[in-house]
Amino acid sequence: MALIRNFPVPSDRMAIISTLLNIEDAVVLEYGPEGTTHFSMNFFNKLGQDYPDRLFTTGVDDSDIIMGSTEHLERGILELDALYSPKAIFVLTSSVTSIIGTDIAGICDSLQSKVQSRLIPVNTSGLGADYSAGLRKIYLQLAELFVQPDAAKQKGRYNILGASPLHYRAESDICEITRLLREGFGCELLHCLAMNMTTEALAELSSAELNIVLTAEAVPSAEYLQSVTGTPYVYLPPYGYSQTKEFLNSVAAVIGQPVKEAMLQRLEEKNAD
Incomplete structure (x- = not known):
């Protein structure tokens, strides 16, 4: 059937924008039609992602598309830098500007010396790739762009990778992992x-002694962090009593520290109930 009767799977573009909106000292500038960004903002607002002054658009007209003019984009970058002084400006293509092959990387390079913000191009068309692909791409790209490989490790600290604000039960999962690792090992979340990230926090990801991976989309970024910083990771979400115990034992094996007996005893008591 040629007609699409239901909402499609969210695109890679939606995943990337949703993730970048959580970087508190950065802004997202989309080079595309005003209506595209307008509907994106409405979508995110309805899902609880209401971040004023973080998502912007340049707007494009027929001349921009036909002639390949990037004047609006260049002016938009300069204005954002002057008005908000963000640590980073993520410059994204929309579907239409991606199709015509706008060289946002070249534009960012040419303007970098004229602004204080770090300019970061992100190509995303929203065509042909789904939400999961977008998450894999942006998690890995953020790690590659910001992580400092030689940062000193912080004893007993760990990161959680793959907790997207649009993932079901993300906040609950974070709270549960935080409780388990505090009670089981005395470890604290970094x-x-x-x-709720910042560019400084992204740079500090390498300071953790362990990475806890919540979703498959974050595995490439965890593998990258392990290769460049030596930080091991555990990918075994603690769902259910038996898997929670397996999760704790996996963490214990990686960090070389046994699970506290009181934690294991509480798990056994709850499992018996």
Whole structure:
């Protein structure tokens, strides 16, 4: 059937924008039609992502598309830098500007010396790739762009990777993992990729002694962090009593520290109930 009767799976573009909106000292500038960004903002607002002054658009007209003019984009970058002084400006293509092959990387390079913000191009068309692909791409890209490989490790600290604000039960999962690792090992959360982040926090991801991976989309970023910083990771979400115990034992094996007996005893008592 040619007609699409239901809402489609969210695109990679939606995943990337949703993730980048959680970086508190950065802004997102989309080079595309005003209506595209307008509907994106409405969508995110309805899902509880209401971040004023973080998502912007340049707007495009027929001349921009036909002639390939990027004047609006260049002016938009300069204005955002002057008005908000963000640590980073993520410059995104929309579907239409991606199709015509706008060189946003070249534009960012040419303007970098004229602004204080770090300019970061992100190509995303929203065509042909789904939400999961977008998460894999942006988690890995953020790690590659910001992580400092030589940062000193912080004893007993860990990161959670793959907690997207649009994932079901993300906040609940974070709270549960935080409780388990505090009671089981005395470890404390350092940062959570990618919720309530800053560019400084992204740079500090390498300071953790362990990465806890919540979703498959975050595995490439965890593998990258392990390769460049030596930080091991555990990918075994603690769902259910038996898997929670397995999760704790996996963490214990990686960090070389046994699970506290009181924690294991509480699990056994709840499982018996």
